[in-house]
Amino acid sequence: MTQKIAVLPGDGIGPEIVEQAVRVLTALDLPLELAEAPVGGAAFDAQEHPLPPSTLSLAQSSHAVLFGAVGDWKYDQLPREFRPEQAILGLRKAMGLFANLRPAILYPELANASSLKPEIVAGLDIMIIRELTGDIYFGTPRGVRNAPDGSFAGEREGYDTMRYAESEVRRIARVGFETAMKRSRKLCSVDKANVLETSQFWRDIVIEVGKEFPQVELSHMYVDNAAMQLVKAPRQFDVIVTGNIFGDILSDEAAMLTGSIGMLPSASLNDSGQGLYEPSHGSAPDIAGKGVANPLATILSAAMLLRYSLNLPAQADRIEAAVKAVLAEGLRTADIHEPGTTRVGTTQMGDAVLNALSRS
Ligand code: IPM
């Protein structure tokens, strides 16, 4: 059966890195039907909306979405609903992509890329599972109003609502435990239960779900401590599960531990196996169109797509092995280049991955 993939390149370096991932997917010679549509600022320019209805329905009717990146300074002055970021938030919400998997892996060849000492980060392999459709990101009410009461009554105030329904916590906790079962059977749930009601509730529910997974060693950590521990002793973590806002922040921190965010893919999944796959990095408008961007995070996102939405783990393994092979050959894009390695551009890196694939 042919599987449909929506290809949404987006802005900045999005188109050039997605192009390389599409070459890789095409080279595997699988029964895939790839259909492209504009998203983000590119879609605003073409159709006056960052997530036009035609793009959303293409995504919704596909098995998986391969996403580049969105955003550019030139859209920062637009009203919020027209900004490129609304496209990714809209896709997450409309497709129910509640489980965000963000691996932070340090490739041995890139150990020097980290700003931390090699002995702290060597062998790092963390999976952050971030809840993606709830929390203060989507909670209502929100807005700006005249403060109704308290010591600031009469002044204007901005406000948002942090909230989690029980079913939302249960389903993401389950993803956390299931992921831990496939790895080292250790799960750390991150919250702010010492201050926030939402977090205490989160913790209580995670403990309850944990009873279904007695083989998993569950721990809890406050988010401020987790931020410290990630830079102090990151290898204590294997799988982390956390809410939307804490996960947004900690996943950037974890990515930077590797020093090579240009290498890190991500997956956002719903409960019917549909997923959106995108690099963990952004649209980097400063280097867009120069042919120097690292396509490997997007190529590795295509591997995650095959693994999680298309159930083709052997094909995913092939892509991941090809990426390791090009690193071993010493090829590096500018972001991960160091003396003694060979600097290549976006297309050459894609060529090298294709080459490695053809040998596998
Ligand atoms: C991310 C990004 C998004 C988020 C932005 C672009 C809306 O930072 O995917 O982590 O905050 O979730």
Ligand code: MG
């Ligand atoms: Mg973020």
